[in-house]
Amino acid sequence: MKNGTFITFEGPDGAGKTTILSMVAEQLPMAMVTREPGGIDIAEQIRRVILSKENTAMDPRTEALLYAAARRQHLIEKVKPALEEGKVVLCDRFVDSSLAYQGYARGLGIDEVWSINQFAIEKMMPDLTIYFDIEPEAGLERINKNKGREVNRLDLENLEFHQKVREGYHILLDRSPGRIIKLDASGTIEDIFQQTLDIIKSKLTERKPSL
Numbered sequence: 001m002k003n004g005t006f007i008t009f010e011g012p013d014g015a016g017k018t019t020i021l022s023m024v025a026e027q028l029p030m031a032m033v034t035r036e037p038g039g040i041d042i043a044e045q046i047r048r049v050i051l052s053k054e055n056t057a058m059d060p061r062t063e064a065l066l067y068a069a070a071r072r073q074h075l076i077e078k079v080k081p082a083l084e085e086g087k088v089v090l091c092d093r094f095v096d097s098s099l100a101y102q103g104y105a106r107g108l109g110i111d112e113v114w115s116i117n118q119f120a121i122e123k124m125m126p127d128l129t130i131y132f133d134i135e136p137e138a139g140l141e142r143i144n145k146n147k148g149r150e151v152n153r154l155d156l157e158n159l160e161f162h163q164k165v166r167e168g169y170h171i172l173l174d175r176s177p178g179r180i181i182k183l184d185a186s187g188t189i190e191d192i193f194q195q196t197l198d199i200i201k202s203k204l205t206e207r208k209p210s211l
Contacts, residue, residue, distance in 0.1 A: 002124070004083035005207055007200060008094040011132035012165050013155060014139025015185040016192065018092050020132070023193045024200060025090055032082045035092035037070035040077045046070040051152035058153075064102040064113050071095065072120040080124065088204065094126060096172050096180070101154070104168025105161050125179070128203045130196055131169055132185035136162035 009017040018035075025033045037047040049055065050066050071094070082089050095117045103113035136159055143155060173180050183195055 002080075002083045003086040005088045005128070005204060006079065006083055006091070006124075006126045007089065007203070008091045008096070008126040008129045009132070010093060010096045010100075010129055010169065010180075011185060012134060012136060012139050012162055012169065014142040015132035015134045016142070016189065017130075017132045017185075019189065020193050020196050021090055021092050023189075024197055027197055028088060028090070028200070031088040031090050032078075033090050033092075034074070034078055036074060036094055036097065037067055039074045039079075039091075042077075043070040043074040046073075051150075051154065053153050053156065055153060056156070060102060060106040060108055063106070064098060064108055064116055067098050067102065068116045068120040071098075071117065075121055075124060091126075094129070095121060096129060096131075096169070099172055100165050100168035104171065105164035110168070110171065127179075127207065128200070129176070129180045130199060131173060131180050131182045132192070133166070133169070133182050134185040136166055138186060 009021045011017045021033065025031055036043070037050055038044045046066055046069060050058075050063060050070070079089055079091065095114075098113050098117055099110050102108050103110035140155075140159070140162060173182055181199055183192060183199075185192055
C-alpha cells in the first residue's frame with residue numbers, strides 16, 4: 001500500500017525543472033530525490049544507452065521500451081519502497097515524459113506508449129505532477145548557455161521535435177487536469193521555485209491525515 005506522496009517534475013528540455021527540484025529538495029529534507037531514467041544502478045546503465053550521442057540509430061520503439069524497462073526497475077527498487085515507508089518522493093520525470101517524447105513527438109502514439117508503460121508501472125501513478133512549460137526556442141537557448149549541462153542525444157533533435165514534445169505535454173494536461181499543474185517556466189528561477197514549493201506544500205497538507 002502506498003502511504004507516501006509521489007511528486008513528479010515534467011517539462012521540455014531547458015524548462016529548468018531539474019534546477020527547481022534541487023531547490024525544493026533543500027526545503028524538504030524529508031523528501032527522497034530521484035530521476036528517470038536512472039535513480040538506481042540498473043536504470044542508470046540503461047540511461048547511458050538511451051542518451052548516448054553515439055546511439056543516433058536507435059529505433060523509436062526500442063527507445064520507448066528501454067525507458068519503460070528503466071522505469072520498472074527504478075519503481076520497484078527505489079520509488080515503491082520509499083512510498084511504502086511514507087516518504088515524499090520527488091522524481092525528475094516519469095511516465096508523462098515517455099508519452100510526450102516517444103508517444104507524441106516520435107509519432108508512436110500516446111495510447112500505444114501508455115500501454116507499454118501500464119505493464120511497467122501497473123497502477124503506480126504520481127499524486128501530483130508539476131509541468132514546467134516553456135517555448136522550445138527559449139528552452140534550447142538555455143541549454144546552449146549552460147556550459148556545465150550534460151548534452152545528450154535528445155538535445156541534438158531539431159526544433160520541430162521539441163515543439164512536438166511541448167504539444168504532447170499540452171495534450172496530457174488536457175487529459176489529466178486534476179493531477180498535472182502547469183507553471184510558466186519562462187519567469188525568474190526565484191518566482192518559479194516559490195510557486196512550486198507552495199504547490200507541493202499545499203498537496204502535502206491536503207494528504208496529511210487528520211488527528
